[in-house]
Amino acid sequence: xNFLTERLTPSTQIKLYGLDHLxxxxxxxxxxxxxPILSSGNPEWLQRGxxxxxxxxxxxxxxxxxxxxxxxxxxxxxxxxxxxKNFYIKRFFRILPAFWVVVAVYFCFxxxxxxxxxxxxxxxxxxxxxxxxxIFDFGTFSHAWSLCVEEHFYLxxxxxxxxxxxxxxxxxxxxxxxxxxxxxxxxxVFIWENFYLPEKIxxxxxxxxxxxxxIDGLLMGVSIAGIYQFRxxxxxxxxxxxxxxxxxxxxxxxxxxxxxxxQHSFNASVFGFPLVSVGYGLIVSGAxxxxxxxxxxxxxxxxxxxxxxxxxxxxxxxxxxITQQIFASLNIDLNSNVMMLICIITCVLSAYTLHxxxxxxxxxxxxxxxxxx
Numbered sequence: 001x002n003f004l005t006e007r008l009t010p011s012t013q014i015k016l017y018g019l020d021h022l023x024x025x026x027x028x029x030x031x032x033x034x035x036p037i038l039s040s041g042n043p044e045w046l047q048r049g050x051x052x053x054x055x056x057x058x059x060x061x062x063x064x065x066x067x068x069x070x071x072x073x074x075x076x077x078x079x080x081x082x083x084x085k086n087f088y089i090k091r092f093f094r095i096l097p098a099f100w101v102v103v104a105v106y107f108c109f110x111x112x113x114x115x116x117x118x119x120x121x122x123x124x125x126x127x128x129x130x131x132x133x134x135i136f137d138f139g140t141f142s143h144a145w146s147l148c149v150e151e152h153f154y155l156x157x158x159x160x161x162x163x164x165x166x167x168x169x170x171x172x173x174x175x176x177x178x179x180x181x182x183x184x185x186x187x188x189v190f191i192w193e194n195f196y197l198p199e200k201i202x203x204x205x206x207x208x209x210x211x212x213x214x215i216d217g218l219l220m221g222v223s224i225a226g227i228y229q230f231r232x233x234x235x236x237x238x239x240x241x242x243x244x245x246x247x248x249x250x251x252x253x254x255x256x257x258x259x260x261x262x263q264h265s266f267n268a269s270v271f272g273f274p275l276v277s278v279g280y281g282l283i284v285s286g287a288x289x290x291x292x293x294x295x296x297x298x299x300x301x302x303x304x305x306x307x308x309x310x311x312x313x314x315x316x317x318x319x320x321x322i323t324q325q326i327f328a329s330l331n332i333d334l335n336s337n338v339m340m341l342i343c344i345i346t347c348v349l350s351a352y353t354l355h356x357x358x359x360x361x362x363x364x365x366x367x368x369x370x371x372x373x
Contacts, residue, residue, distance in 0.1 A: 016287070016288065016295075017294075017295065017296075017297060017298050017299070017302075017303070018286075018287025018288060018292065018294035018295040018297075019063060019067075019284070019287055019288070019306075020299075020302050020303045020306040021287065021294050021297065021299065021302045021306075022059060022063060022283065022284060022287055022294070023060075023063060023302075023305075023306035023309050024301075024302040024305035024306050024309065025056070025059065026056040026057075026059040026060045026063070026309065027056065027305065027309040027312050027313060028056070028305075029052070029053040029054075029055060029056030029059065030053060030054075030056035030057060030143075030313060030316075031053075031312070031316055031344070031347070032046060032049065032050040032053045033050050033051075033052075033053025033054050033056065034053070034143070034316065034317055034320070035050065035320060035340065035343070036050055038114050038317060038320050038321060038324075039320070039324060039334060042334070042335060042340065043335060043336070043337050043340055044335075046340070052253075052257050052260070054263075055253075055256070055276045055280070057146045057217075058216075058217040058273070058276045058277055058280055059217070059280045059283075059284075060146065060217075061146075061149070061150070061214070061215075061216075061217025061218050061220075061221065061277070062217045062218070062220050062221040062224075062277060062280045062281055062284050063221065063284060064150055064153070064218065064221060065153070065217060065218035065219065065220060065221020065222045065224075065225070066221035066222070066224050066225045066228075066284060067221070067225075068153070068154065068157065068221075069157065069221065069222040069225040069226070070225035070228060070229055072087070072157070072158060072161055073225055073226065073228075073229040073230065074229055076161070076165065076170070077229055077230065082158055082161060082162055082165075084158055084159075084162070086370060087154075087158050088154075089366065089369060089370065090366065090370070091154045092366075093362045093363060093365060093366035093369075094363065094366070095147070095150075095151070095154075095310075097358050097359070097362040098310065098311060098314060098354055098358050098359050098362075099144075099147065099314065101354065101358050102141075102314040102315055102318075102354075103121070103124050103125075103141075105318070106118060106140065106141050106318065107121060111322070112318040112321070112322065113140045113141075113318065113321070114139075114140060114141075114317040114318055114320070114321040115139040115140040116140070117137060117138050117139075117140060118138060118140045118141060119133065119138045119140075119141075124141075124144060127147065127148040127151040127152070128148065129144055129145055129148055130145035130146075130148040130149060130209040130210060130211060131148075131209070131210055131211075132205060133145060133204070133205055133209050134202070134205060135204050135205070141317070141318075143313065143317060144314075145209045146214075148211065149211045149214050149215070149218075150218075152211045153215070153218050157222075160176075164176075173226075174223075174226065177219055177222060177223055177226075180215065180219055181216065181219055181274065184212070184213065184215060184216055184219075184273075184274070185270055185271070185274065187212055187213060188207060188213055188269055188270045188273075189270055191206050191207060191213070192206075192207060192266060192269050192270060196264075196269070200264075203263075203264045203269070207269050213273070214273065216273045216274045216276075216277040217273075217276070217277040217280065217281075219277070220277040220278065220280070220281035220284075221281070221284070223281070224281055224284060224285055224288075228288065238285065238289065239288070239289040239290060239291060240289075240291055241289070241291070242286045242287075242288075242289030242290070242291035242292025242293075242294070242295060243286065243291065243292050243293060244286075245282050245283070245285050245286035245289065245292070246282070246283055246286035246287075246292060246293075246294065248282050249279050249280065249281075249282035249283035249286060250279075250283075252275065252278055252279035252282060253276070253279035253280070253283075255275065255279075256272060256275040256276045256279055259271065259272055259275060260272040260276070305348075307355065308348065308351040308352055308355055310359070311350075311351035311352070311354040311355050311359060312347055312348065312351040314351075314354070315347065315350050315351055315354060316347045316351075319343070319346050319347045319350045320343045320346075320347065322346075323342060323343045323346045323347075324339065324343065327339060327342055
């Protein structure tokens with residue numbers, strides 16, 4: 001996932017604090033969603049509120065779709081060729097070192113595992129874990145499925161852009177975005193009726209995890225970046241309404257919350273992902289507008305959490321599991337807010353350690369390699 005803070009605007013290079021707030025929100029949603037699943041006990045107030053936390057991944061998708069495509073679109077806008085080598089070097093050093101370390105921890109230290117069994121290691125190394133994932137038998141480190149989706153996006157998106165440029169179809173590529181949105185709905189209808197509905201088992205395997213069912217958020221991010229970079233006339237009009245966009249996003253997400261109350265239903269399976277993506281697309285757009293409070297709000301806390309969000313995402317399940325085992329032996333109630341607070345602290349500390357020891361050195365190495373080139 002692209003959790004890295006970026007600096008981009010259509011014309012200048014400034015820090016987009018609004019995206020840091022949303023990145024921090026996304027990891028908070030993911031944490032709150034997974035905490036009750038991992039815990040034999042948890043605070044009562046978390047039970048209902050955490051149910052929509054699964055959409056934190058969709059917010060990450062929208063952010064990644066925007067940030068990655070905006071960088072590539074800026075190169076096209078400036079008349080430069082897309083360098084696949086530079087692009088893949090950047091993604092390699094940002095994503096893989098920390099991921100490989102966590103995979104090694106999961107396979108070398110069974111006590112770190114939040115559940116009993118792991119999928120084969122080749123599925124993690126090839127980013128194919130999200131295809132045919134049986135969460136009931138191989139649920140350990142299952143949240144890496146979203147990294148698979150993003151890696152597929154990183155692999156194919158720049159290639160598609162280069163192809164569109166070479167065939168002079170780039171200016172009409174918005175039709176491709178519309179087609180992909182619609183084909184995603186068609187695919188989910190087909191899979192729901194022909195694979196899930198007959199036996200009503202493995203909803204996650206057939207609907208939730210596969211890449212071809214989960215590109216709505218990425219496409220929404222790409223669409224925002226297209227307007228942001230190539231249609232300044234439209235973006236200037238939109239940017240006057242930053243706060244109304246955020247309010248509208250909350251209304252859309254509220255509708256998505258009720259639509260997805262029964263997540264396995266037909267409407268939730270087919271239309272839930274696009275509606276959630278539209279809701280988060282609106283809030284991302286609002287956060288990019290200088291008129292919004294998210295754009296103007298500079299918070300060291302959310303910037304810090306945003307910086308650690310990738311490391312938190314990778315490690316939080318295992319850290320929660322270990323933390324609860326240790327502190328339960330000290331007679332701290334698993335259902336208490338104190339236990340949850342301790343888990344939050346240990347997750348942040350572990351993520352910070354991973355960031356300092358692995359992420360930061362490899363990011364520095366990346367900059368040295370790119371500067372030489």
